[in-house]
Amino acid sequence: MEKRCLQQEILRLKREKGITVLAHTYVAREVSEIADFTGDSYALAKWAQGAQGDVILCGVHFMAETVKILSPQKKVYLANPKAGCPMAEQLTVEALKALKAQHPNAAVAAYINTTAALKTECDVCVTSSSAEKIIAALPEKEILFIPDINLGSYLAARLTDKVFHLFDGGCPCHKRTTVEDVLRAKEAHPEALFLVHPECPPAVVSLADYAGSTAGIMQFAKESSRTQFIIGTENTVVCHLAAECEEKQFFPLKEDLVCPDMRRTTLQDVLACLKGEREELVLDETVRLRARRCIDRMIALGG
């Protein structure tokens, strides 16, 4: 079936069954075009709480878990069950317990890109947009930050009254960016501002005109009086910005800044899900309740 026919069939079934489709900003644009809401992982989970009917999540596994943790009364489906986030699975619960034993006085702050099982062992969750505010508000001086060493380093450089213990994990996609990539892009587009996600290495972030979450990058680009931008995050953001701000120009930091897991979800997956060909995501209730504590704390401290 052609893209347009697939999209029409999805929209028809979605209406008929009263199902809400949520898409992460990094999934292919043709998928986000049929979604009821597109946003980052935290925005998706919050939006799902008020959504009509059951939910199909176009993104990766930990995001569907986060939706289920916050909306247990809804049936939640991951459009492509094979889509996982490598960073979310870099640390096991046992390894985290060992790290906690090494730093018994530290508050454990988990990037939201973690499994529900890991969240059960954490004190608070953070997103890239809320992390600085939340960690600053914690009473503990010591912070054990998991799993992204780059985001952790970014926070440690800002919150100098805290002592950070970092786990050496991170996003394989953002971690591959280099200073050479930035210099090359700036040489090709000397008038462009460089906007970057703090999941990139600190040396790359240090060259940015703006560093922030995906939503922050998009807002900055839209509101800026400047017209050219180099985008240092997953390349789908370049497509979204180009479609939403036709008068401006957006350049990827590098052509292969692509998350293969986010690209796994296709229109065929969404259609299969709507036809009942995907299994509902199920979370053990004890895990869900324990994981929810650190998400609730994130909402309380981060707003």
Ligand code: SF4
């Ligand atoms: S872009 Fe990175 S953090 Fe996001 S899903 Fe892909 S691997 Fe995970």
